[in-house]
Amino acid sequence: MKQLYYVIRTLLRGRGSNIIKVISLGLGLTMSILLFSRVAFEQSYDTCYKNYDDLYQIYSIFSAEGEQFEPQKQNCGPVAGAILENFPKEVESATSIAYFVSSPLYNGSVRIDARKILADSLFFKTMGIEVLSGNPEKDLMQNDVIFLSDDLAQKIYGGENPIGKVISYNKELQLTVKGTYVDLPENATMRPEAVISMPTAWSRGWGNYSWRGGDSYYEYIRFRPGADKEIVNARLDAMIQKYRPEEDKKAYGYTAFVKPIRDVYRDEDQVKRMDSIMSILALAILFIASLNYVLISISSLTYRAKAVGVHKCSGASGGTVFSMFLLETGIIIALALVLMGLILLNFQEFIEDTTAAKLSVLFAPDRIWVPLVVVLVLFIVGGILPGRLFARIPVSQVFRRYTEGKK
Structure with missing residues (x-):
């Protein structure tokens, strides 16, 4: 209890620098947590489905005149059903969907x-x-x-x-x-x-649901638990050629492969690029905010050294001084989190427009680990580094004369 009392007295004495610490950490935490949360949100795409590790999306690859085109998500309608029919041991179910409604x-x-x-x-x-x-x-x-x-x-x-x-x-x-x-x-x-x-469209002749083009269908398959998924990709081309009309084979090439739905979104070039940019920016902001706090703390060494010496003369050990500084850091971070909460509350609409996601989604229970990890890293860097420095101040510091310098 005495440690808490001394920590509060120290905070009140240096309230000018502590206000700077709270503002600096509050802004740094807000930006870094928002960026990291957005990255975690992007990486969590398509994990909402039951046993999503067994859910795969079908990609088609067309070629013509010796040129192979990029893989695409749109497929010929019967592909998914054919996979289910030809791989009954591996595939549990398959589906085709279309968006032309x-x-x-x-x-x-x-x-x-x-x-x-x-x-x-x-x-x-x-x-x-x-x-x-x-x-x-x-x-x-x-x-x-x-x-x-x-x-x-x-x-x-x-x-x-x-x-x-x-x-x-x-x-x-x-x-x-x-x-x-x-x-x-x-x-x-x-x-x-x-x-x-789907029969609503079939009965009215909407779309081309056949092996002869009509690549307008997004298709998915669900593997049986523990099935060897590589078998399907290895044999898929041979299966497709079995169904394709001979005259179409002469005109253009067509094959397909399956890919885990978990990787479909996060493997897109734009998503990977944006996640990399946001991660680097979030790390930089967190690093700057942490070192800001550390440097402001170390800059108070000259006038806090005698106070530490007095504590040690009164029987405090290095561990006690270290724990006091950790407690001080914890209080500062708690105040910074309060400031962060006020920022999020007052600028919620602007933040949601900027991040293109609701705060309730970014801070969903399954992603609450993101802000906790950020706060923990900040606490370790901002608390342990200067805390160890202050804990090592000798008792003799009470009897030394010194002057404060910019160095």
């Missing part, structure tokens, strides 16, 4: 703008998305069926049960709501608010 939904005369996709009956099983009501493996095999996310269902129908309700697509098609599912978080590359059955 951009027109709005209508509940009566009320327009509803929502993200929509077309999907087959194995969509929810393959992706590992929790279904709250309905039987998608049966219902999505029918024409004019739609599943709604829980939030969208609440938005349209309030507390009413949406099952059996009819909703219009572009005031042209009448879609029956057959089920609801859990909303996907912001760190998912695919976040549909409504899923329309």
Whole structure:
């Protein structure tokens, strides 16, 4: 208790420099934590799906006239189903989805703008998305069926049960709501608010669902737990050639491979480049803020040396002095965190626009380790380095005369 009393007295005595410390650390912590949290958010993409390590996305590679094009996420429609059929020991389920349903939904005369996709009956099983009501493996095999996310269902129908309700697509098609599912978080590359059955498109001739072009489908497969995933990539080209028409083989080349969905977003060049920039900037800011604190602390050595000597004359050990300085650093960091909280609260809208993510998402429980690690690093650097220096001050310092110099 006496240590806390002496620490508070020391802080009050040097309140001018301590205010500078709090402001410096508060700004440094705010920026570095926001940047590190954004990087962690980017790296957490597509981890919201159940057993996401078994979920893979299909990529297609086309070639023509001896030139091979870059891998693309759009595939010929039947690829996923063919993989499921040809690799039953390795693949548990597969799905194809399409995005060419951009027109709005209508509940009566009320327009509803929502993200929509077309999907087959194995969509929810393959992706590992929790279904709250309905039987998608049966219902999505029918024409004019739609599943709604829980939030969208609440938005349209309030507390009413949406099952059996009819909703219009572009005031042209009448879609029956057959089920609801859990909303996907912001760190998912695919976040549909409504899923329309694929037969709805097939029955009207929308799109080209065949091996002859029509590369408009995003496709995914789910491996069985413990399956050898390399087998599929090794044999996939031979499987595709088995299905392709001979005349198409002469015109252009086509093959495919599968990639873990966990790596799809974070392996994009733009994402890797931005994550590198933000990480370097966050480290630099944290390093500057930490050394700022250390240097301000060391600059007070001349007038605090005698106080340390007095403590040691009174029986305090080097460990006691060290713990007092750590306690002082902890209080300063706590005040800096309060300042950080005020900054986030007062500039929330600006920060969310700048980071392109809500603060509630950046500081979600599964990413709370990011600010904790940043604070811990700051505490270690800012507390231990000058703390050891002050703890080593000898008792004889009380009896020495010295003058303060800029060096």
